[in-house]
Structure formats: structure tokens, C-alpha cells
Amino acid sequence: MNLIEYPDRELMMLSLANTIAGELGQALRLEGKASLSVPGGTTPGPIFDTLSGVDLDWSNVAVFLNDERWVPEDSPRSNTRLLRDRLLVNRAANARLVPLHAEAARPEDVLDGLAAGIAPHLPISVLLLGMGADMHTASLFPGADRLEEALSDSAPILLPMRAQTAGEPRITLTAPVLKGAMSIHILITGPEKREALDRAQRLTPIEAPVRAVLANATVHWAE
Numbered sequence: 001m002n003l004i005e006y007p008d009r010e011l012m013m014l015s016l017a018n019t020i021a022g023e024l025g026q027a028l029r030l031e032g033k034a035s036l037s038v039p040g041g042t043t044p045g046p047i048f049d050t051l052s053g054v055d056l057d058w059s060n061v062a063v064f065l066n067d068e069r070w071v072p073e074d075s076p077r078s079n080t081r082l083l084r085d086r087l088l089v090n091r092a093a094n095a096r097l098v099p100l101h102a103e104a105a106r107p108e109d110v111l112d113g114l115a116a117g118i119a120p121h122l123p124i125s126v127l128l129l130g131m132g133a134d135m136h137t138a139s140l141f142p143g144a145d146r147l148e149e150a151l152s153d154s155a156p157i158l159l160p161m162r163a164q165t166a167g168e169p170r171i172t173l174t175a176p177v178l179k180g181a182m183s184i185h186i187l188i189t190g191p192e193k194r195e196a197l198d199r200a201q202r203l204t205p206i207e208a209p210v211r212a213v214l215a216n217a218t219v220h221w222a223e
Helices: 007-030 045-051 079-086 089-096 109-120 147-151 177-178 188-200
Strands: 004-008 032-040 059-067 067-069 128-132 159-162 170-173 185-191 217-222
Touching: 004 007, 007 032, 007 045, 007 128, 007 185, 007 217, 045 079, 059 079, 059 109, 067 079, 109 159, 109 170, 147 159, 185 188, 188 217
Parallel strands: 004 217, 032 059, 032 128, 128 185, 185 217
Antiparallel strands: 067 170, 159 170
């Protein structure tokens, strides 16, 4: 694990946005296409704001979430809604959004179709993850019903996930897909998550799911 500490959050967000833009640009030059997988929540919002204005060949960039809550897109809990509002605007409006949600009562009902949409864009060119104080990442929560399956090297691209602390049912990229990304960044803020990161390194992925991706990740932290 590579850890970068920043003097403040504003500098971290700007620096990380520039790093991601550079890595996407390199992938576009080498492959003619790129994929970017990002978390939901409000923390990465400033990164999305900066990225949305970057001059890239966005029409050849596929964007998809690490995970999604199983709620309608018009719900304030929808990560897809956040992407549309903060990232897929300005120049980045030309990017292709690959959905992680569909109209269905349960994620299981549409899992195969959603996974088929993701498959052509693997391996992920640039992966941005968050981490909770409970050491979850994406929707890989400690104690989740299908966590062991999601951590397996033979896991499918996507799995539904339910956990007591997760609220709604979720759908998530699995550990092999996350670990297979060409570039992995983890964004955390505050002393509680820094302590959780330190603790995660001493635990197993079942206890601390973020541990599954730490070996090849760069962690970005500011107080």
C-alpha cells in the first residue's frame, strides 16, 4: 500500500482529480478507450467537479459505480443521481454511463444484464474507492450476506449484497474486479478512517474487506 498524506482536503481533491485525469488520458492514448469506476457518497464530489471540466476524449470513456443502493434514480440515496449531477456534466457529459441499477424489485432480477454491460469495460482503467470507518469498500461490508463469495477469486463481476449496516439492498463490483483495475486509488478523510486503515492492515479481508484491494492501491488521506 502506498499512502499519500495531504495538508488539507482541498489540495487532496484537486491533486487526485489531476492524477485520475492523467491516467485516463494515458489509457485513451494507448487503448483508444478507458473506463473509470467511482464511489457514491458526497466525499468524492469535489473530484467529480474538477474532472467534469477536464479536456479528455470523454466519448471513449465508460463510467460506472463501484456499487449502488437498490433505490430509484430519483431517490436522494441514489449514487447514480450523484454521478449525473456532479461528474457527467460539462465536458464529461459525453462519457458513457454504464448502469448499475435497473427497474426491478431486487438486484438479483437484473444481475446478469447489468454484469454484461460492465464486462466489455474490464479491466478497469482507473478505480476510485472510498472506505467506511467499518473498513468496508464498495458494498463489501463486514458481516454482509455474500461477502465471502464476493471476496473469492472466482467471484462473478457483480453480486447483490445485504448487510445490517448497509440500509437498502446493494449491488457491488466484487473483489477480483476491483483488484484487477490498472490503477487503484482509495480516498479517505479524517482521523477515524485513518485509524481504521491502520487497523485493516492487521486484519483479514473477511474482517476488513478493504484489505482485499490495499496491496495494489494508493491511499489518499487528509485530516
